[in-house]
Amino acid sequence: MVTSRAQVVIIAGFLIFLGLGLTLYKAINLGFPLLPGEYQDVWTVETKASFRPSTSSAVEVELTLPKMLAGWTNLDEHFSSSGFGFSIIDDHADTSLMNVTRRARWTRQSLDRPTTLYYKMQLYRVTDASALPDFPILNPVQPLLEPDQQAAMKRLVIKLAEKSSDLESFTSLLIQEFLRDSPDQDTLFLLGSYQEEPLTVIMDALAYRGIPAHQIRGIFLEDGRRRQTLSSLIEIYNGESWVIFNPRNGVRGLPDNFFIWQRGDGTILNVIGGRNSSLEFALVSNSLPVKTVVGMGQRSEEVNLLDFSIYALPVEQQGIFKGLLLIPVAALVVVFMRILVGVRTSGTFMPVLIALAFIQTTLLVGLLIFLGLVGIGLWIRSYLSHLNLLLVARVASVIIVVILLMAVLAVVSYKLGLDQALTVTFFPTVIVAWTIERMSILWEEEGGHEVLIQGGGSLIVAVMAYLAMSTQIVEHLTFNFPELMLSLLGVILLLGKYTGFRLSELYRFRDLADK
Amino acid sequence: MIQLISASSLRRLGILGMNRRNIGLIGAYNRRKNYRIADNKLETKAAALSRGIPVPELYGTIEHQFQIKMISERLKARESFVIKPAQGSGGKGILVVSKRNGDLFVKSSGVQIDSREIKRHTSNILAGLYSLGGRNDSAMIEALIDFDPVLKDHSFEGVPDIRVIVFRGVPVMAMIRCATRSSDGKANLHQGAVGVGIDIGTGQTVCAVQHNRIIAQHPDTGVVFSQLKIPQWQQILDLAASCANMTGLDYLGADVVLDRLRGPMLLELNARPGLAIQVANQAGLRHRLARAEEIADLTDDQDEKIKLARESFSLPNVTAGQLALDIL
Numbered sequence: 082m083v084t085s086r087a088q089v090v091i092i093a094g095f096l097i098f099l100g101l102g103l104t105l106y107k108a109i110n111l112g113f114p115l116l117p118g119e120y121q122d123v124w125t126v127e128t129k130a131s132f133r134p135s136t137s138s139a140v141e142v143e144l145t146l147p148k149m150l151a152g153w154t155n156l157d158e159h160f161s162s163s164g165f166g167f168s169i170i171d172d173h174a175d176t177s178l179m180n181v182t183r184r185a186r187w188t189r190q191s192l193d194r195p196t197t198l199y200y201k202m203q204l205y206r207v208t209d210a211s212a213l214p215d216f217p218i219l220n221p222v223q224p225l226l227e228p229d230q231q232a233a234m235k236r237l238v239i240k241l242a243e244k245s246s247d248l249e250s251f252t253s254l255l256i257q258e259f260l261r262d263s264p265d266q267d268t269l270f271l272l273g274s275y276q277e278e279p280l281t282v283i284m285d286a287l288a289y290r291g292i293p294a295h296q297i298r299g300i301f302l303e304d305g306r307r308r309q310t311l312s313s314l315i316e317i318y319n320g321e322s323w324v325i326f327n328p329r330n331g332v333r334g335l336p337d338n339f340f341i342w343q344r345g346d347g348t349i350l351n352v353i354g355g356r357n358s359s360l361e362f363a364l365v366s367n368s369l370p371v372k373t374v375v376g377m378g379q380r381s382e383e384v385n386l387l388d389f390s391i392y393a394l395p396v397e398q399q400g401i402f403k404g405l406l407l408i409p410v411a412a413l414v415v416v417f418m419r420i421l422v423g424v425r426t427s428g429t430f431m432p433v434l435i436a437l438a439f440i441q442t443t444l445l446v447g448l449l450i451f452l453g454l455v456g457i458g459l460w461i462r463s464y465l466s467h468l469n470l471l472l473v474a475r476v477a478s479v480i481i482v483v484i485l486l487m488a489v490l491a492v493v494s495y496k497l498g499l500d501q502a503l504t505v506t507f508f509p510t511v512i513v514a515w516t517i518e519r520m521s522i523l524w525e526e527e528g529g530h531e532v533l534i535q536g537g538g539s540l541i542v543a544v545m546a547y548l549a550m551s552t553q554i555v556e557h558l559t560f561n562f563p564e565l566m567l568s569l570l571g572v573i574l575l576l577g578k579y580t581g582f583r584l585s586e587l588y589r590f591r592d593l594a595d596k
Numbered sequence: 597m598i599q600l601i602s603a604s605s606l607r608r609l610g611i612l613g614m615n616r617r618n619i620g621l622i623g624a625y626n627r628r629k630n631y632r633i634a635d636n637k638l639e640t641k642a643a644a645l646s647r648g649i650p651v652p653e654l655y656g657t658i659e660h661q662f663q664i665k666m667i668s669e670r671l672k673a674r675e676s677f678v679i680k681p682a683q684g685s686g687g688k689g690i691l692v693v694s695k696r697n698g699d700l701f702v703k704s705s706g707v708q709i710d711s712r713e714i715k716r717h718t719s720n721i722l723a724g725l726y727s728l729g730g731r732n733d734s735a736m737i738e739a740l741i742d743f744d745p746v747l748k749d750h751s752f753e754g755v756p757d758i759r760v761i762v763f764r765g766v767p768v769m770a771m772i773r774c775a776t777r778s779s780d781g782k783a784n785l786h787q788g789a790v791g792v793g794i795d796i797g798t799g800q801t802v803c804a805v806q807h808n809r810i811i812a813q814h815p816d817t818g819v820v821f822s823q824l825k826i827p828q829w830q831q832i833l834d835l836a837a838s839c840a841n842m843t844g845l846d847y848l849g850a851d852v853v854l855d856r857l858r859g860p861m862l863l864e865l866n867a868r869p870g871l872a873i874q875v876a877n878q879a880g881l882r883h884r885l886a887r888a889e890e891i892a893d894l895t896d897d898q899d900e901k902i903k904l905a906r907e908s909f910s911l912p913n914v915t916a917g918q919l920a921l922d923i924l
Contacts (some may be wrong), residue, residue: 420615469716471661472723521726527787580616587600590611592875594811 093571100568117557125365128200134192134193140354146183147342152208161199165189221288233267248319293318299342304366318440406559409569411546418542423585426539434512437544443508458517480514610880625846634845638682646768650861653739668711676740681721681733687784689726698871704753704781726819742856750774752816754781758852760836764892766901767833768884770794777816793877799829803878833859837882
């Protein structure tokens with residue numbers, strides 16, 4: 082019969098070696114980087130093409146796929162096409178554009194309900210080079226205008242041309258003109274008679290002046306956006322090269338967070354046999370080590386093991402796991418501090434939750450908010466204790482008080498311009514309320530001294546757990562080598578059998594040394 | 597510079613640490629199903645009564661919120677009483693009323709409270725505020741101990757109780773816990789009560805500590821601890837040792853009080869007794885536990901166990917221990 086101690090040692094040893102072994106295998110044989118190195122934002126863009134079928138006739142949906150410009154690379158793409166015939170067409174017609182335009186085509190004989198088609202891709206930016214390839218320069222076609230529009234357009238263009246030194250400054254002034262709060266009479270008239278977006282008027286004005294120009298359509302990448310739509314930029318030829326302007330603010334150059342879908346005119350989504358079509362994008366960003374990103378595309382086909390790694394999950398879930406995988410590290414810190422050091426905390430794993438909140442708030446702000454919340458909460462709680470309430474009702478009241486405090490703190494700090502305090506919402510309300518309740522009882526029962534010891538102990542452990550979790554290498558290792566969790570489990574099992582003295586006991590029993 | 601003791605000298609002294617207590621003693625010897633009888637003071641009391649072990653008289657229990665309304669009625673005839681949670685731990689939630697002043701109740705500290713305060717306290721007890729794990733609890737009202745005058749002045753506004761550690765039916769270490777002003781009348785070392793180690797062989801005090809530091813006199817009453825010799829020592833050891841059989845717990849702490857008229861009575865049991873008793877006795881538990889194991893293997897008879905324990909754990913030279921106190 083094997084004693085429980087031996088069992089623990091055997092199991093723990095096995096787990097530790099298994100974890101380390103898998104880690105080493107991944108590091109050496111599969112080339113996963115052990116050290117974080119440089120990080121790369123990987124964007125997952127989910128495109129949703131929605132439409133209603135118009136008649137019972139055949140439906141054909143064509144989506145122009147983006148060309149990878151300005152240093153972007155497509156890591157992976159995926160189409161959903163349930164019930165549809167699906168094909169990707171390489172469009173060679175436009176050979177002057179250097180590379181080929183790809184279109185995704187979904188077809189179906191009949192359709193009777195509103196439908197959404199999905200196209201998902203994972204993108205990252207290899208280089209920051211924003212230079213775009215050459216584009217054919219076409220002489221602009223004069224816009225067809227009514228005589229009064231013509232006159233207004235002429236006055237506007239002449240006025241702006243007089244103020245500007247070259248074509249670029251003209252374009253910039255033109256855009257500013259349409260962004261102004263109180264535009265010129267002619268501008269107002271043009272906007273009114275066009276009954277269209279300012280962008281159309283701007284494009285016509287550029288054509289009127291004879292400047293070769295076209296739109297660039299694409300997406301502004303914003304993390305967590307669920308219903309992003311296509312945006313446009315304006316690209317003009319200044320006689321030597323192409324220059325991009327953002328019609329939202331008149332700024333020159335390609336915005337950093339803009340992903341180009343299509344350069345030049347032409348439809349992106351074309352639905353035959355449908356109506357009310359719309360195109361929306363959901364965006365998620367995830368920071369991954371460069372080496373991992375580069376290797377991911379090539380390896381995923383070769384190694385089956387990777388199919389069972391965190392990377393096999395949708396990026397949104399990967400983000401969640403990124404946080405979850407850090408919790409074992411925090412748990413280890415708690416185990417270490419309680420068993421080996423002997424720090425007393427209020428609530429065993431309360432420090433872990435506080436540390437998780439610190440990750441969102443950053444340390445200093447988090448500490449201040451936490452102390453503020455608990456301090457004011459204790460003060461209010463001391464009044465509640467006079468009201469002679471039942472325990473559950475009292476804790477519930479404290480929860481509400483804590484939420485009110487959070488709201489007040491958020492609003493006041495926002496008005497004062499202290500945006501950091503807005504992260505107060507990341508504190509787990511119920512845990513804070515229970516902490517206040519426990520501290521309050523502790524205060525009444527054992528005095529402020531004990532509150533300081535346990536509260537201070539909890540905060541010290543929370544800060545240490547936070548420091549451990551926010552270390553970049555820890556973050557990197559837990560996410561890329563989740564098997565290290567097995568090793569952590571082994572270490573914790575071993576600590577669970579530790580019968581030696583705690584550091585605090587060397588102090589506690591210090592008076593025995595005299596003998 | 598913080599003064600520390602090295603782990604090796606702690607090992608040499610045979611000091612039991614918290615981790616070893618949890619794994620080597622509580623985890624290894626105490627079956628979880630046996631905890632209940634120690635954790636619930638009502639069950640302790642019932643079990644003790646069925647075995648003829650004296651306990652303080654139980655005036656009544658309050659199990660439901662609605663019963664609190666009648667509490668003033670029920671307490672009308674009582675001049676003094678104690679309200680405590682049946683499943684409390686660490687001396688939490690114990691309200692001691694030593695006398696009445698008209699409609700008001702006088703706590704042992706002299707503070708006067710009204711019946712509203714009593715109801716609020718009882719309601720907190722029922723809600724599980726003072727209980728292990730915050731479980732719903734019941735409140736018990738029992739007689740205030742009229743403690744033996746020998747112990748007078750050894751405790752400030754509170755009943756001194758005698759903690760005896762019993763391992764496999766063998767008493768291994770004992771101390772008397774005396775309340776102080778800073779412990780608010782509670783006999784809990786953690787809160788600042790004084791722990792006075794007692795020689796198992798003679799019932800004579802060994803050493804006194806407060807906040808884990810050695811002291812010679814009671815900080816409030818000024819009484820010198822080295823003068824004390826606990827009366828009825830054999831009965832106290834006997835009572836404590838019987839608790840091992842009663843509960844089935846192999847490692848437990850029995851808290852005994854000494855009533856002026858009725859003698860030693862069992863106050864409560866603790867399935868996870870603390871470690872401060874080692875400082876109060878200036879001795880480690882591990883050597884004694886090893887010897888107690890031998891004694892328990894040798895005999896099953898309780899009297900024999902106590903006899904061997906008194907021989908084995910009597911300080912070889914009690915006067916040496918006294919000397920330590922006298923020097924201070």
